[in-house]
Amino acid sequence: MKLGQLIRRYPLLAAAVIALLATGAAALAGMDAASRWIAWIAIAGAVLWIGAGMVKDLLRGHYGLDILALVAIIACLLVGEYLASLIIVLMLSGGEALEDFAQRRATSELSALLDRSPLQAHLAADESGQDVADVPVEQVEVGDLLLVRPGELVPVDGLMRSEAGSFDESSLTGEPLPVIHARGSEVMSGSVNGSQAVYLQALRRSSDSQYQQIIALVRQAQDSKAPVVRLADKFAIPFTLLSLLIAGIAWAVSGDPVRFAQVLVLATPCPLLIAVPVAFLGGMSRASKEGVVVKGGAVLEQLAKVRSAAFDKTGTLTAGRPALLGIQTQLDPDELLQLVASAEQFSTHVMAAGLTAALADRGLPLLPAEDAQEVATNGVSALVDGRRVAVGKPSFIAAIDPALERVELEPGQSAAYVAVDNSFAGVILMADAPRPEASAVLRWMRDHGVENQVMLTGDVEQTALGVAAQVGIGKVEAELRPGQKVQLLKDMQPRPVLMLGDGTNDAPALAAADIGMAMGSRGSTAAGQAADAVVLRDSLGPVAQVMAISRYTLSVAHSAIWIGIGLSVGLMLVATTGVIPAVTGALLQEVVDLVVIVYALRTLRGPRPADFHGALPTQSTVALAQHVRSRD
Known part of the structure; x- marks a missing residue:
């Protein structure tokens, strides 16, 4: 200077x-x-x-x-x-x-994110590369075709239109190795493109994209x-x-x-x-380096005093990547899967991604769908290829056709009940394995004074109990609506209470808790905005790390x-x-x-927080699927 x-x-x-x-x-x-x-x-x-x-x-x-x-x-x-x-x-x-x-x-460490904010985008008329115009990133609209040249930042969240591309997502997720994205997969804004130019279709505007949400969190911090x-x-x-x-x-x-x-x-x-504000700014910077953006020193102070913790299940305690196990139906299984995946394509639930992936594995296309409606924590209905399809919990489908047949679930399984044209049509079985580090992180929290741990989930009780047993949570509240989660958090003792979740339906609970922490690597914008801290890596490990840093x-x-x-x-x-x-x-x-x-x-600096990456691996989704099929 x-x-x-x-x-x-x-x-x-x-x-x-x-x-x-x-x-x-x-x-x-x-x-x-x-x-x-x-x-x-x-x-x-x-x-x-x-x-x-x-x-x-x-x-x-x-x-x-x-x-x-x-x-x-x-x-x-x-x-x-x-x-x-x-x-x-x-x-x-x-x-x-x-x-x-x-x-x-x-x-x-916090400022490093601000210095790399995308400023412009290359708007393309088609994939020929002949007609490209540079525009401010704020002018990109959903659906625009964008060219991302080698070494450039991805300006907004987008879907891959090219066959494949390699991206550096280390500043977003902490993953040091390049990530390969194939056609149709989502690429986060703020990722750095590799050595080959790619085309993306804008999925969100700049203000709603992943990187800009992180920037907003950093500025608040x-x-x-x-x-x-x-x-x-x-x-x-x-x-x-x-x-x-x-x-x-x-x-x-x-x-x-x-x-x-x-x-x-x-x-x-x-x-x-x-000295005191300097100490807290240093702690916030350290937390950011470990993959957690903390929205202020007040949050860091509260994290150091946490006595109770509540966890969402899907995408938080589990990996959020459910795999198809089987289909029970009187219809053609491929036909039912195609109808269900087409209805779920507009849903934000992680099961939708699993169904779409299973459909792609069978070489089947999504069908045109309209009049899609999602009832939070209950299910989805849509008009698919002229047929009314509803997918969700047993209670959601029972309201349409009381004659549904319930199935017995193995630990870790989830069931999506289906009605087609107002008649019960079958059940799709899926499994979402617990995160490999979950049990170790929860045990570390118990060893450090967070003895009251509870799972709060909208999923059915049988599925929730199976996951809870694998990760070591003894208390489960299942089949909850967002408002019920909020009430349970208000009544929870001792305080302060930490709530960890990832989806839009978790936003009210995150806002109601003393400290709300969102799994932001693949979570919703609403969850990130409602939370007091956001985990940028797809792991529970940083939760324990930031608690150690806060103390x-x-x-x-x-x-x-x-x-x-x-x-x-x-x-x-x-x-x-x-x-x-x-x-x-x-x-x-x-x-x-x-x-x-x-x-x-x-x-x-201080002592290095514990590394929970890959700790105590649990039974994988593939192994669970093989186990279930062997019993059929």
């Missing part, structure tokens, strides 16, 4: 440095009167500047610690220690610059302020009174007003005002407060004896500032 920019950014610091140099030069030249006048003018300006800021804070109801610094500046000036006054001004203004540097250092910063402010009144009391006693006992100033120069509160961050923040107070009080007590001149005391306090800020930056 150039000198001119530094002066404009930190005018009080620049003025303090100039005044200190001018005062010293005048004193060395024997111009004592000029030296005093320069110091008086500079200090008066600084007092007005700091006082104005303090008044603004008081009007907003914020009682800070700046009053101590102001009293110390004025006291030193009145007893003739104007050099010490200038050093205190320099210390306060220098502390602002140090805080700015520390914040930029602490938020470097950077703009927030942690309640623990106010914890430092809670020390303002007692610390101010204690400092004034020590200084007053020193004055009264010694009979020397200089002693009052000598004590107060060591009571300036920079460690409390700077370490809170510990460092509290330690920073007590280190700052302890050093200041200790030095004040020494100063009551008169052995620390005012100028030396002001310089010592600057050393205290540096010590505490450096200590707070420990949150950028």
Whole structure:
């Protein structure tokens, strides 16, 4: 940063440095009167500047610690220690610059996402590559054909129109290896294209795409302020009174007003005002590096205190990639699968993706569908090729045809009941395996004080109990509507309560919990917006990692407060004896500032959180399918 920019950014610091140099030069030249006048003018300006800021804070109801610094500046000036006054001004203004540097250092991981935001897109008329126009990314509409050249960022979420492409998704998911996407698969905005140009069909507008949602979360995280910063402010009144009391006693006992100033120069509160927010910014940056965007220090503080946790099932405790196990129907199985997959193609439920993939494996196309309606957590109905198709829970289909036949499910299985033209038509069996790291993560949470764990799911009870047994959750609430999840979260004890989910139907529960955390790598926009934190990697491991980071961050923040107070009080007590001149005391306090800020930056490093990737693998979907078929 150039000198001119530094002066404009930190005018009080620049003025303090100039005044200190001018005062010293005048004193060395024997111009004592000029030296005093320069110091008086500079200090008066600084007092007005700091006082104005303090008044603004008081009007907003914020009682800070700046009053101590102001009293110390004025006291030193009145007893003739104007050099010490200038050093205190320099210390306060220098502390602002140090805080700015520390914040930029602490938020470097968060800022990296903002620096890579896609700005333009190549709009193509067709896939010939002849007619391409560059447009701002905000002008891309759903359905537009886009060309993405080698090494470029994918501007919006899109469907692959080319046969295949390789993409670097490390900034989104943490996956270091390139990901291959075939025709028809979804590619996330913010991915970096490989060595071959590809064509995508825009699936969402820029503002609704994955990368822009992450950008919005990052901006919220950077703009927030942690309640623990106010914890430092809670020390303002007692610390101010204690400092004034020590200084007053020193004055009264010694009979020397200089002693009052000598004590107060060591009571300036920079460690409390700077170190705590720096610690939380560092913790948020560390969480981002581990794959979790935390929307503010307040969330990080709450995560450190979590006592209860609620989990959605599908896509959260399970991998969210259900595989087809079998079809029970009197119709042609391929015909029923084609009808069901065509009706489900407009659904956001993860089962829809599994059905579409199963249909593609059999070489069958999706049929045209219209009048599609989705009833959250219950099912879907649509008019497919002229036939009314309904797919969903037994209760959803029973309302259409009470004559449905229920099936017995194995642990981990799910059943989609189907009605065609208002008559029960069959059952499609699927299995969604638990995440391999789920049991290890839940056990880690129990070992660290989160003993109350419950599964809250809209799925049927038999399926939910099977998954719960595999991951180690003893309490299950199944077949819930979104409103019922919210009520259960409100009643859950002990608090704070963490809720983890991924879908649109989880958004109310995420918003209602003390801390809502969304599985954002493939989850819905609504879930991400309602949540307080978003996991960017397709794994539960970062949940435990961010909890470990939050506990370490809170510990460092509290330690920073007590280190700052302890050093200041200790030095004040020494100063009551008169052995620390005012100028030396002001310089010592600057050393205290540096010590505490450096200590707070420990949150950028700290102990490495546990790695849960691939921990304790559970029975895979394929193995489960083979087991089920062997019993048929």
